[in-house]
Amino acid sequence: MTFNFQSFNNLDEVVAHFNSEKICKDYLEQIRWAEEIKCVYQGCGHDKVYRYDNERTFKCSGCNRQFNVRTGTIFHKSKIPLTTWFAAMYLISLQQKSTSITKLSEDIGVSMKTAYAMNRAIRIQFGMYVRKKIPGRKRTIRKI
Numbered sequence: 001m002t003f004n005f006q007s008f009n010n011l012d013e014v015v016a017h018f019n020s021e022k023i024c025k026d027y028l029e030q031i032r033w034a035e036e037i038k039c040v041y042q043g044c045g046h047d048k049v050y051r052y053d054n055e056r057t058f059k060c061s062g063c064n065r066q067f068n069v070r071t072g073t074i075f076h077k078s079k080i081p082l083t084t085w086f087a088a089m090y091l092i093s094l095q096q097k098s099t100s101i102t103k104l105s106e107d108i109g110v111s112m113k114t115a116y117a118m119n120r121a122i123r124i125q126f127g128m129y130v131r132k133k134i135p136g137r138k139r140t141i142r143k144i
């Protein structure tokens with residue numbers, strides 16, 4: 001999945017654009033399954049997938065399991081609204097090397113603990129962490 005925030009100039013524009021769960025889900029479906037919808041479960045990947053009438057749930061005809069656009073992503077089982085996730089992704093995308101957790105928590109209106117967890121999940125999902133060498137130590141630690 002690749003998010004493209006390049007057309008936005010600031011957080012207000014991102015928040016104004018991705019202003020409902022529906023719009024966020026539409027966008028996620030678009031970038032996740034731009035060409036065709038495939039089963040999201042590991043080891044399956046079947047391409048015969050049916051969309052339920054409620055439009056957001058899919059069923060794989062290969063393994064008979066159901067899924068939606070959040071399944072198998074960092075948004076799965078999260079109680080945080082997608083609108084908040086999108087705001088966080090935009091802000092983190094501006095800070096390539098590291099994130100100020102205090103500022104992130106203030107900007108998106110979540111606790112420090114939640115901001116830390118979201119930052120970690122986003123950086124891992126999008127490969128945005130950097131390995132940093134600490135002077136005097138042999139091991140490199142992963143700074144997220």
Ligand SMILES: [Zn+2]
Pocket residue numbers: 039040041044045046060061062063064065
């Ligand atoms: Zn399947």
